[in-house]
Amino acid sequence: MSEKYGIIKVPEELITKIKERIQGTEFNSIDEYATFVLEEVVKETGEEEPEEVFSEEDEHKVKERLRALGYLD
Amino acid sequence: MIILAIDALEYSLVEKFDCNNLKQEYYGKTDISEFSEPRTMVLWSSFMTGKNMEREILAKGDKEMWNTKIELKDTFFNGFKNPRIIDLPGFNYVKEHHEQERVLLKNYFDAKTDEEKDKIRKAYNNLAFEHHRRIKQEFSAALNDDHDLLLGYFSVADVVGHLNFGNRTMMKMIYRDLDEIAGSIKDTYIVLSDHGMEKLGMFGDHSGYGFWSTDFNELENPRITDFAGLIKEIQV
Ligand SMILES: [Zn+2]
Numbered sequence: 001m002s003e004k005y006g007i008i009k010v011p012e013e014l015i016t017k018i019k020e021r022i023q024g025t026e027f028n029s030i031d032e033y034a035t036f037v038l039e040e041v042v043k044e045t046g047e048e049e050p051e052e053v054f055s056e057e058d059e060h061k062v063k064e065r066l067r068a069l070g071y072l073d
Numbered sequence: 074m075i076i077l078a079i080d081a082l083e084y085s086l087v088e089k090f091d092c093n094n095l096k097q098e099y100y101g102k103t104d105i106s107e108f109s110e111p112r113t114m115v116l117w118s119s120f121m122t123g124k125n126m127e128r129e130i131l132a133k134g135d136k137e138m139w140n141t142k143i144e145l146k147d148t149f150f151n152g153f154k155n156p157r158i159i160d161l162p163g164f165n166y167v168k169e170h171h172e173q174e175r176v177l178l179k180n181y182f183d184a185k186t187d188e189e190k191d192k193i194r195k196a197y198n199n200l201a202f203e204h205h206r207r208i209k210q211e212f213s214a215a216l217n218d219d220h221d222l223l224l225g226y227f228s229v230a231d232v233v234g235h236l237n238f239g240n241r242t243m244m245k246m247i248y249r250d251l252d253e254i255a256g257s258i259k260d261t262y263i264v265l266s267d268h269g270m271e272k273l274g275m276f277g278d279h280s281g282y283g284f285w286s287t288d289f290n291e292l293e294n295p296r297i298t299d300f301a302g303l304i305k306e307i308q309v
Contacts, residue, residue, distance in 0.1 A: 024199035026206075026250050040242060052239025054187075058274030063182050065278045066235065069112055070135040072179055 010034075074153075074304060075216075075262040076224040077255055078120075078161060080113060081231035081277070082266035082284045090248045094255035095264050100286035103265070104294045111268035111279040113231070114138050116297055118163040120265070121148040123301030130163075139175075140168065149301035156222040157215050160208055166226065170204055174232055181236065194236050198243075205229040209254060216258065222304075227251060234270045238277025263287050265300060 018030050027033040066072050077095075084102050087095050105111055108119075108127050118126040118141060130138055141163045148164065150156040160166045177197040184190045205227065212225035230247050237243050255264060264287075269280035285295060289307070292299075 024202045026202070026246060036246070037242065040245070051241060052272070052275035055274050058276055059182070062235070062273045062276035062278060065273070066178065069110060069279060070114070070138055071175055071235075072182065073135060 077264045078226040080228045081270045083269035084284045092252035094252045097286040098288040099291045103283035116267035153222040157220040159225045161226040201232040234277035239275030
């Protein structure tokens with residue numbers, strides 16, 4: 001399959017952040033990651049759940065669960 | 074026969090991300106309600122022996138449990154001439170690696186500051202992804218060898234999921250990769266998970282059912298212990 005590509009401009013700072021983020025992941029390049037994220041956003045229908053944020057209460061709960069499952073002593 | 078053994082592969086995410094290679098023709102949830110908790114070591118041990126191993130594994134205690142090593146003769150793999158099993162807990166997994174993951178997990182919860190937690194989470198994820206790439210390579214090389222049974226065990230969805238299940242982009246990336254691995258298999262295969270995963274804020278807890286798929290047989294709510302017999306049956 002041959003796809004056509006174009007160029008978009010993003011701030012350097014963002015590129016640096018993406019570089020860090022994709023380290024050790026399946027993404028081979030910043031372009032690949034950016035395409036993946038943009039596809040996700042474009043496809044978004046508005047009814048999707050938002051990304052979760054950290055909460056101490058959740059952390060406490062999961063810690064107890066992981067202990068019950070034998071992951072933590 | 075090829076088995077994709079995927080830890081914590083979650084039915085609802087396979088659906089949501091539309092992973093067609095993981096789904097195959099027939100797919101559904103497994104019934105693991107006979108177990109008191111969805112414990113990884115208990116479930117895979119029960120899978121390979123074809124019998125409920127909960128009592129036996131729990132008797133070892135939480136620490137020793139991870140050292141479980143079931144002998145070939147006590148598993149259904151023994152019915153094959155040239156089986157190849159990659160990194161399966163309770164059989165031949167790389168203990169040191171999975172131990173290292175649990176150490177980082179503990180460090181994460183022990184860490185006092187957000188920065189520290191962030192750093193450990195990254196190291197933890199990287200360790201899991203690195204291991205995943207190694208296993209993926211091993212598995213894809215083994216696909217070309219002459220095995221009458223090949224089982225690849227993939228832990229990334231579980232390990233990363235525990236600290237990142239609320240991160241949809243990261244989970245989607247993992248599911249996409251697992252789906253690609255399934256897509257690279259040219260023979261008959263079964264996809265099986267021990268349990269799924271449910272969201273606990275940004276974290277992930279084990280869910281009370283597993284996932285199965287085949288392209289040859291509709292199964293009705295199979296138990297994880299049913300697969301030993303089933304696989305032996307369809308072996309030609
Ligand atoms: Zn787990």
